[in-house]
Amino acid sequence: MKINLLIILLYLSVLVIFSCNSTKELNHEIIYNDSAHFELQNNFRFTLNNGKGFNHPTYVLWEEDMSGNYLRTLYITKAYASGIFGHQMVGDSVWMMKPGESHQPAALPYWSHKKGLLSGDNLIPSPEHPFVDAYCGATATKNFQFRSNIEPLDKNIRILFEVNQAWDWNYYWTNSKYSDNYAYKHSAQPSIIYAVTINNTDSIYYLNPIGHGDAKGESGKLFTDLSNITSAKEIFKSIKLEIKSN
Incomplete structure (x- = not known):
């Protein structure tokens, strides 16, 4: 009897595992819901479709007015917001094969300067001075959708997105271009900024x-x-934004 019960439990466990895996395989999109802003009027869906160059990038999404003034950050990858990356940085140019603190001024420099100082003279997020004023999430390995709400719009605003991928060299951005700059040696090709009104x-x-x-990153x-x-x-491949009134 006990043996039969054990066999049944093992069988059910296998079914659950395969069911979960099938769901993950069929679902080609990871969805993050920002429940902190669901009271706002306009439904906001931001979708990233991965391209052939995708390899665990760092990115941030934010709002600006039409004069280019920073308003607020909507989403940021957790590693940059916390200063804790998958590879701990030791000194200027050594990275460990374990998570840990890493100072990356060239990762998202446009946003970092736009949003201003975190505290004192700290511009780049760190474990001691993290960026906490936005939804943070891990870099999704599949296509990614971020759902939130934004305030009613009585005038145009701009949505901006900055993305960077470490060690992404090419014929122009070589590892010897700025050989004395540790921030560049980690970043390679610089961050790309996208925008829409x-x-x-x-x-x-x-x-x-x-x-x-x-x-x-200077x-x-x-x-x-x-x-x-x-x-x-x-x-x-594409960076899409959908706005719909509730």
Whole structure:
């Protein structure tokens, strides 16, 4: 009797495991829901479709007014927001095969300067000074959707997205280009900034590249020449935003 019961339990366990795996395989999209802002009027869905260049990038999504003034951050990858990455940084150019603190000023420099100082003179998030004013999540390995709500729009605003992928070298952004700059040596091709203008009309928008960030992470300047950017533009096939009134 006990043996038969054990066999049944094992069989049910196998069914559950296969059921879970099938669900994950059939679901090609990871969805994050931001419940903190569901009281706001406009339904907001942000979808990333991975491209052939995708390899665990760091990224951030935020709002600006039409004059380019920072309003608020909507979503940011947890590693950058916390300063704890998958590879701990030791010194200027050594990375360990374990998670730990890593200072990455060239990862998302445009947003980092836009949002301003965290505390004192700290611009880049760290374990001591994390960025906590947005929804944080791990980098999704599949296509990704972030669902939230935004305030009613009585005028146009801009939605911006910055993405960077470590060690993403190409013919122009080589590992010897800024050989004395540790931030660049980790970043390689600089971050890409995408943007779109939205209004209070229910619609579907696609974000398009407007430039890249500072390859050395020393400023918040936007560089509009993307002619030497290659695989970094292929991290995502499409970046889509849907707005719908509740």
